[in-house]
Amino acid sequence: MLSRLSFRIAFSLGMQMLCSPAVASDRPNPAPVQAVTDDYYGTKVVDPYRWMENGKDPRWMPWLKAQATAARHALDAIPARERFLASAKALSGDLATVQKVVAVGQTQFIQRRKAGAEDSILVARTGNAPERMLVDPAKIGGGDQVLDWWQTSSDGRYVAVGLSKRGSEASVLHIVETASARLLPDRIPNTDFGVVGWLPDNSGFTYLTFVGQKGTPSYYINSEPRLHLLGTSAPDRLLINRAKSPVPLGAEQFATVSVTSGSKSAVLAVEDGRREQALYRTDIGMLSAGPATWTRISDFNDLVVGAKISGDNLWLLSRKGNSNGTVILTSASKPNLASARQVVIPGNPVLESISATKSGALVQTIEGGQSGLWRVSISGAATRVALPVSGTVRWIENEPTSDTAYVSLAGWFTPARPYKLLADNTVQDTGLVQAPRRLDPSRYEVRTLTATARDGTTVPYTVVMRKDITSNGRNPLLIEAYGAYGISLTPDYQSQLIPFLDLGGVFVTANVRGGGEFGRSWHYAGKAETKANTWHDAIDVAEALVKNKLTSPKHMTIMGTSGGGVMVGQAINERPDLFNGAIANVGFMNPIRYVSEQNFADIQEWGGPITDAKSFKTMFDLDPYEHIRPGVRYPATLVVSGINDPRAATFHSAKYAAKLAAGTTSGEPVLLRIDFDAGHGVGSTRPQREELWTDIYSFALWRGGSSEFQPK
Missing domain, CATH: 2.40.10 (Thrombin, subunit H)
Known part of the structure; x- marks a missing residue:
């Protein structure tokens, strides 16, 4: 039990750099210890770094900056890192990207990043006419703005656009007039989730706004769905009054009201971090005429995870009775699940x-x-x-x-x-x-394999590498897993991966339980009380890689991003001997302290909120920070965070790095990489992404034993 744990603050974060390419002068001071003891339904938990949850603590920024400087020196000193970065820049700089295309009539709206550019812009093209610039975030609000989201009106006359300071995801809604590219005076802050739907006559739109204090747990509490009419100075109409809500609605739940072009029905979706939604409908005309009467379409136990309308056709995607999902068609104006048509794929x-x-x-x-x-x-x-x-x-x-x-x-x-x-x-x-000029896909291969987990479950994984790589047990290998929210890992291109492969690296994605690759049952087999299956699967895939001689423990690094932080933290807690490196990338590392951060509304994924001894135990058992053990030889670890992160607050990474560095006896480094101009990754520039992934892949090549990446 943690209450009986004797915290041994024997090593500072800087002292763990003895084996890194950093010099003695780079070593920062250890993190101050100020223990706080909490009593969770009879279980006492000691937290030595609780002070890091207070962003206004005078020790916070100086300590973070010292850690970031030390990590930067250590990473920059890795041989061949600069050569890797040059290759990554060449590949990503050659590539133009398109994030979204919408056609309204004869006009195409395109969000794109031109080759060599840092950020994306929004352009419009009508027929065969040249593209016209609609939104260039670099020319708005001092130049540090990024484009978060956008949605056209049904006739294409207007575009609602969300702009935020880089990395913050704190959107302010603007309206662009398509014909003139003029920004209208309408401004709505705290619209991080975007516009939900334009009215049929394009006179306004519905949206969700947040009323709590930004950056605190109150931000998402009692959010408000509202109706905005263009050019009006009157307060936007509140569509759901929580004080006398017409539908069951908790303070932490979101109520979004969507409208669809060509339909007379508006849909209210109640969400709280689960994939499932509770749905209701009303006539669109009631949104502006007075209190709406809402008819229930589905409840949470109907397991509806998607809903779209066309005319009077309401298409639903439900997981009830079929873990893989069922398509359901019913009337939008008179919905009835009992008599709805089920479509078989x-x-x-x-x-x-x-x-x-x-x-x-x-x-x-x-x-x-x-x-x-x-x-x-x-x-x-x-x-x-x-x-x-x-x-x-x-x-x-x-x-x-x-x-x-x-x-x-x-x-x-x-x-x-x-x-x-x-x-x-x-x-x-x-x-x-266009295809990148510098990429030759014929040099690489992809293998889809399976491992048998300790409970007999078959877990698929994918190996990506050069064709000439042999199974000699000495390949630098980076294994990544996620396993949360029912999100599936499927093939995707990343330009920074190519230099990693070219330098002999092997990249593996493990489709562990908690993801959605095999439907709802796969998700729930790695969620809350069953969460241990997620990191057990990752460990068992890693064991299979060693058995197949694609790598060995002294050449293998494991990585988890965001919700995958639980996976990577617990994997090295359980099997520190299996990996020579670990990467916690903007990770969720201290789940039981969700009460101190803005993004707590999805905590049901992890077994919370903590309201009794059972819910506490569920979340405590999967908490990587709480299970760090002093005196263990942990692998070298790279911990990554952005100071503006609204999804996994920086204290998760900072507390985890401090405690891991204080507890490990391996002499291997714990590097805390902080980007003071980034958040969770959304809104980062192309150069920011190049630098980040160069650090990640260089770290993996260093820990994997690649000769070109070893310190002199």
Whole structure:
């Protein structure tokens, strides 16, 4: 028990750099210890670094900056890092990217980043006319703005745009007039979730706003769905009054009201971090006329995870009775799940998302570890769309009044590219993205393999490497796993991965439980009380890699990002001997302290909120920070965070790094890399991403024993 743990603050973060490429003068002072003891339903938990949760503590920024400086010196001193960075810059600089395409009438709206540019912009193109600039964030608000989200009105006359300070994701809503590219005077702060839907006459839109203090746990409490009418000075209409809510609604739950072009129905979705939603409907006219009467469509126990409307057709994606998902069609004006039509997708693949079209729906699936796409008609017929890229459907954008759509496809060695999907299922390349000049996919191979977990479960994993790599047990290998929120890891292109592979690195993704690769049952097999399966699966895949001689413990690094921080932290807590390196990238490292951060609304994924001894035990058992043991030989660890992170507060990384450095006896470094101009990764510039992933892959090559990356 932690209450009996004797914290041994024997090593500072700087003292752990004895074996890193840093010099003695780079070593920062140890983290101050100011222990706080909490009593959780009879269990006492001692926290030596609670003070780090107070961003105004005078010790906070000086300590962070000292750690960041030491980490920067250590990483910069890794031989061949600069050569790696040059290759990464060349590959990503050559590549133009397109984040979103929407067509309204004859006008295309395109969010793109030109080759060599740092950030994306929003442009419009009508017919064969040249592109017109609509939004260049670098020229708005002092130049440190980024484009978070955008949505066109149904006639394309206006675009609602969310802009925020880089890395903060704290969106301020602006309105752009398409014809003139003029910003209208409308400004709405705290609109991080974007516009939910434009009214049919384009006179306004619904949105969700936050009323609590930014950066604190109060921020998401009692959020407000509102209706904004363009050009009005009157306060925006509150669509749901929580004091006398017409639907069951907790303070921590979000209520979003969506409207769809061509439909008379508005849909209210109640969400709280679960994939499932509770849904209600009303007539659109009631949103501005007075208190709306809401009719229930589905409750949380109906397991609906997606809903889209086209006209009076309401398409639902439900996991009830089928872990992989079922497509359901009912009336939007008179919904009835009991009499709704169920549409069967051949082969019962995992259903990821659904988009309504004029005459049916598009359903994104997972089949054999990669995305599939099906077109479903109102009659119930399902037809597979033949995709030109084997990999991942990254997004689908379409207007519900049309049968055409734009689909972004990517693979391990195919950068994301938008295609136009026609009504007859023909897929046309838009020509907006070209293949990188410096990439030769024929040099690499991808293997899909399986490992047997300790409880007998088959866990798939994917190996990406050069074709000439042999199974000699000495390959530098980076294994990544996530396993949370039912999110699936499927093939995707990352330009910084190519130099890693070229230098002999082997990259592995493990589809551990907690993800969505095999539906709801796979997700719930690695969630809350069953969370240990997530890191057990990662460990068991790592054991299989050693057995197959693709690598060995002294050449292997494990990485987890965001929610994957729980996985990586607990994997090295349980098996520190299995890895020579670990990377916690913007990780969720101290779950039981969710009460101190802004992003606590999704805590049900982890077994909370903590309200009794059982919920405490569930969350405590999966908490990596609380299970760090002094006197253990932990592997070298790179801990990454952005100071503006709104999703996994910086204190998670800082506390974890401080405690790990104080407890390990391996003499290996614990490096705390802080980007003071970034957040969770959203909104980072191309150079920021290049620097980050160069550090991550260089660290993995160093820990993997690559000769070019060893300190002199």
